Amino acid sequence: MASSGEEGRVVVDLRSAAESAGGGGGDEEAHAAPLHEIESLCMRCGDNGTTRLLMTMIPHFREVVLMAFECPHCGERNNEVQFAGQLQPKGCCYRLEVPRGQNEILNRQVVKSDSATIKIPELDFEIPPEAQRGSLSTVEGIIMRAVDELQALQDERKKVDPQKAEAIDKFLAKLRSLGLGEAAFTFVLDDPAGNSFIENQNAPSSDPLLSVRFYERMREQQAALGFLVEPSTEEPGDQPVNHASTVEGNSEVLQEPHGSVGAVAGRRAIAQGNPDEVAAALCRYSAPEEVDTLPSTCGACGTECVTRFFATKIPYFREVIVMATTCDMCGYRNSELKPGGEIPAKGKKITLRVQNGKDLTRDVIKSDSAGVKVPELELELASGTLGGIVTTVEGLIVKICEALQRVHGFHLGDSTLEWKKKKWEDFNDRLSKLLSLQEPWTLIIDDGLAASFVAPATDSLEDDNQLTIEEYVRSWEQNEELGLNDMDTSSADAAYNTTNP
Numbered sequence: 001m002a003s004s005g006e007e008g009r010v011v012v013d014l015r016s017a018a019e020s021a022g023g024g025g026g027d028e029e030a031h032a033a034p035l036h037e038i039e040s041l042c043m044r045c046g047d048n049g050t051t052r053l054l055m056t057m058i059p060h061f062r063e064v065v066l067m068a069f070e071c072p073h074c075g076e077r078n079n080e081v082q083f084a085g086q087l088q089p090k091g092c093c094y095r096l097e098v099p100r101g102q103n104e105i106l107n108r109q110v111v112k113s114d115s116a117t118i119k120i121p122e123l124d125f126e127i128p129p130e131a132q133r134g135s136l137s138t139v140e141g142i143i144m145r146a147v148d149e150l151q152a153l154q155d156e157r158k159k160v161d162p163q164k165a166e167a168i169d170k171f172l173a174k175l176r177s178l179g180l181g182e183a184a185f186t187f188v189l190d191d192p193a194g195n196s197f198i199e200n201q202n203a204p205s206s207d208p209l210l211s212v213r214f215y216e217r218m219r220e221q222q223a224a225l226g227f228l229v230e231p232s233t234e235e236p237g238d239q240p241v242n243h244a245s246t247v248e249g250n251s252e253v254l255q256e257p258h259g260s261v262g263a264v265a266g267r268r269a270i271a272q273g274n275p276d277e278v279a280a281a282l283c284r285y286s287a288p289e290e291v292d293t294l295p296s297t298c299g300a301c302g303t304e305c306v307t308r309f310f311a312t313k314i315p316y317f318r319e320v321i322v323m324a325t326t327c328d329m330c331g332y333r334n335s336e337l338k339p340g341g342e343i344p345a346k347g348k349k350i351t352l353r354v355q356n357g358k359d360l361t362r363d364v365i366k367s368d369s370a371g372v373k374v375p376e377l378e379l380e381l382a383s384g385t386l387g388g389i390v391t392t393v394e395g396l397i398v399k400i401c402e403a404l405q406r407v408h409g410f411h412l413g414d415s416t417l418e419w420k421k422k423k424w425e426d427f428n429d430r431l432s433k434l435l436s437l438q439e440p441w442t443l444i445i446d447d448g449l450a451a452s453f454v455a456p457a458t459d460s461l462e463d464d465n466q467l468t469i470e471e472y473v474r475s476w477e478q479n480e481e482l483g484l485n486d487m488d489t490s491s492a493d494a495a496y497n498t499t500n501p
Helices: 014-023 138-153 154-160 162-179 219-224 244-247 258-271 278-283 393-407 418-433 478-480 488-497
Strands: 033-042 048-057 063-070 078-084 089-099 109-113 117-120 125-127 136-140 185-191 211-213 255-258 291-297 303-312 318-328 334-341 348-353 363-366 368-374 379-381 389-392 441-447 468-472
Touching: 109 185, 117 368, 136 138, 138 162, 154 162, 162 478, 278 468, 363 393, 368 393, 389 393, 393 418, 393 441
Parallel strands: none
Antiparallel strands: 033 048, 048 063, 063 078, 089 185, 089 211, 109 136, 117 125, 117 185, 255 291, 291 303, 303 318, 318 334, 348 441, 348 468, 363 389, 368 379, 368 441
16 A cells, blocks of 8 residues: 555645656655555456545545556456545535537536436436446436446346337437437436536536526435434324424523623624624624524534524614524534515615725625626626625625635636636636726625615715615516415415404
8 A cells, every 4th residue: 555644634636646646756755645555356256456545636626535446357447436525514406408419518527426316307317326426527428327337237138028128228219319419408416415516617607507506405315425313203193292392401492581691692602603704794783682592403414403593683674583503513503694574575686886995895695595796707696606694795705706616616627628727717817806996896686585785885875876776576487486476375464454453
């Protein structure tokens, strides 16, 4: 086994790994590459082969373990990718529309983790996680690999069940036509671990053919990923168990009076679930009168934990609910900002003209239903990206760019095409000019639920000439996406009108 030195945790980028593996100069350090070799069993011939392991990092993506097996006796070869870093806070679901005859879409890079499922709805076809291990491939490569694996056992099927084999041949013809771009289809990549990825060739701009959705993992998904999940204590026919008593020793929602919490303790409670900037940005408006606690489930390990929340009023905006969750078991932390009160009848579009340094320090609340645009950067984010955050104008742009570089990591690697690399370099140059205020620029936040906010620079909104707030009537499509078309409150409205004449 090759020595990896005494540096503790050996993680290098792909370029350094390749240079050290090449070993050109006879350097002693060149041969100290973090490459491990272990003897392992060949599943084809039964003799022992060699598996090489390399822990490395894909630039601006995340850490991975590259594994390659080779058997000198029968020539069997195999390789796969496994993720060495932590699971993401939420699962992800990528949906790519592949038009007919556009082979460049089929050539998009795809990172598929061990826990990801691939679906093609048009064929009612699904590749479960155990069918294809973690891999770095393309849309075409994944489809053709599925064709090869299904084709491998056709000779045996024809002997045992000719009718089924004939049906599979017809299906393989359809699947192969999709891999060749002869028909339009939808490619869905669903990963509860959040470690899979489909390349956006238009990044940092939005891609009309690619959409991504982030979601909370269910208990079954937590268990499938290897996390400890508390078994349900409810038996069929039993009364539901109130878990609040097991968490806090009280069956009711606990309220800590303001005298025992105070501004300092309240900030500390909120800061447990998010960086200090959240507490500093929110608590400056009004200290929480009471901090409530609710039993919850950790989004990372699935164990029971506590969520703290309080309601506060932000001037020129509305009442909001700040929620912070921390897990003592695994250290997971999360915070959310939810709008309080009723759903507004109209959406809101906020336009800020950034001209000086004070504009960069304006407080910003971006809800999880808001989209963000910066026309000067040709940057557009769909609603749901980054979730709900509390930050400043500068912090919002920096977080957006960090998320883009993390998700679209292949655009900055050493194997990137020159025109793609230049595109990202130009984007970073324009971003630096905007943040250094070499020229004015515009920030647009479009929120269908009117739950976002940009702090005014003056005591009155009417006196702030750089900030424009427009209300608009939501379209049917927006209401459908927000789930408002299916919401029926007529009975509740009737009851309310009866009790409040």
